[in-house]
Amino acid sequence: MTTENLPFSARNAQDFEQITASIESALEEIRTDPAQSATKSNLAVLAGVHRNTLTSRARNSLINGSHAEMLDINEGWPFSALRDIKKDRDIALVAVHQEQSISKDYELKELQKRLKKAKYVASSWFHRTLQLKEELADLTLKLQRLSDYSAKQESRIREGGLEITRLRDTIKKNFRIVE
Incomplete structure (x- = not known):
C-alpha cells in the first residue's frame, strides 16, 4: 500500500x-x-x-x-x-581585513586544529599501544603456561614409556622363567 x-x-x-x-x-x-x-x-x-x-x-x-x-x-x-x-x-x-594578518591568524588556527587532531591521533595510538602491550603480556603468560604444561606432559609420556619398557622387560623375564 x-x-x-x-x-x-x-x-x-x-x-x-x-x-x-x-x-x-x-x-x-x-x-x-x-x-x-x-x-x-x-x-x-x-x-x-x-x-x-x-x-x-x-x-x-x-x-x-x-x-x-x-x-x-x-x-x-x-x-x-x-x-x-x-x-x-x-x-x-x-x-x-589585511591579507597578511588574516592569513597568519588563519594559518595559526589551521595549525592549531591540525595539532589538536594530531594529539588526538597520537593519544589514540598511545592507548592502543598500551592495550596491545597488555594483550602481549597476557599472551606471553599463556604461552609460558602452555609451554610448562607441554613440558610436563612430555615428561609424563617419557616416564610412561620408561615404565612400559620396564614392565615389558619384567614380563619377558617372567616368561623366560616359566619356560
Missing part, C-alpha cells in the same frame, strides 16, 4: 512544503544579515522548527540525493547551505 492514496498524504505534503519554505526563508535571512549566526540552532529558531527536523531533512537529502555515499550528516541540505554561508562569510572577512 502506498502512502500516496492515504487521507493524510496531502496534508503531509503541504506541511513538508511549508517547512521547506520556512527553512529557505531562514537561510536567506542568515545569508543577508551578518548579525545572524550561521548555526543549526539559529536556523531552527528562525525557521520555527526543531533541530531534529533539520537533521531529518539533511539525512533525507543524503539518502535521496546524488550524495548517498556520503556519511557526514553535515553534507545534507540545509546544513550544507549553512556551511556555504559560513564559507562566504569567511571569504568576505578575509577580503575586508
